[in-house]
Amino acid sequence: MITLYHCADARSFRCLWALEDLGLPYELKLLPFPPRWKQPDYLEVNPLGTVPLLIDGDARLTESAAIVQYLATRDGPSALSVEPGRPGYGAWLNWLHHGEATLTFPQTLVLRYRLLEPPERRLPQAADDYARWFGKRLEEGLGRALSDGREWLVADRFTAADISVAYALLLAASLGLDAGFPPSVADYWARCRARPGFRRAKAAQRDRRV
Ligand SMILES: N[C@@H](CCC(=O)N[C@@H](CS)C(=O)NCC(=O)O)C(=O)O
Numbered sequence: 195m196i197t198l199y200h201c202a203d204a205r206s207f208r209c210l211w212a213l214e215d216l217g218l219p220y221e222l223k224l225l226p227f228p229p230r231w232k233q234p235d236y237l238e239v240n241p242l243g244t245v246p247l248l249i250d251g252d253a254r255l256t257e258s259a260a261i262v263q264y265l266a267t268r269d270g271p272s273a274l275s276v277e278p279g280r281p282g283y284g285a286w287l288n289w290l291h292h293g294e295a296t297l298t299f300p301q302t303l304v305l306r307y308r309l310l311e312p313p314e315r316r317l318p319q320a321a322d323d324y325a326r327w328f329g330k331r332l333e334e335g336l337g338r339a340l341s342d343g344r345e346w347l348v349a350d351r352f353t354a355a356d357i358s359v360a361y362a363l364l365l366a367a368s369l370g371l372d373a374g375f376p377p378s379v380a381d382y383w384a385r386c387r388a389r390p391g392f393r394r395a396k397a398a399q400r401d402r403r404v
Contacts, residue, residue, distance in 0.1 A: 206246030293358030
């Protein structure tokens with residue numbers, strides 16, 4: 195049985211969405227955020243204190259993009275994978291990791307220095323700079339890619355790459371950065387939110403909220 199440690203709408207949402215989309219059985223451990231303060235015994239399970247943590251037999255993974263890739267390929271080719279040697283394989287991997295490394299990372303600085311730190315430790319200039327940095331990368335990367343009218347990022351179908359990138363859009367919406375989405379990105383984000391797997395993942399975290 196796969197176990198996923200998760201906080202509502204944190205990066206572990208990518209993993210929950212992939213589990214739901216693939217229809218894999220799993221146990222969900224829903225934690226309060228941030229677990230290192232609100233559930234310190236979690237540090238015994240994951241000394242990093244971060245979510246996601248996915249345990250599957252002897253596999254222990256703590257990187258959300260790697261987990262989505264792992265789940266998509268765990269049992270061989272799946273609806274969410276693009277296989278080595280197939281058209282779009284390189285683009286699939288690149289978008290999968292772009293979603294975290296390029297589109298989510300700058301937003302965590304906005305989150306921290308605009309909202310999470312106590313007022314006296316906030317850094318409006320850093321938060322504003324990284325909000326702009328995110329906006330530029332979004333426009334130059336995802337916005338430009340979608341301007342050819344494609345529905346999904348690779349292989350003419352919804353894949354794990356879309357899950358990874360769409361999570362970055364979810365976080366942007368929660369930070370109020372979605373007002374700057376180019377129209378093609380706003381439409382893509384609406385398509386992603388309408389996916390049955392996205393809705394089931396949202397319901398799963400809602401039903402088990404602590
Ligand atoms: N690169 C990792 C980052 C994991 C991470 O930092 N997760 C955040 C939630 S989105 C977290 O657990 N933060 C709590 C903390 O750092 O104490 C991933 O993609 O999973």
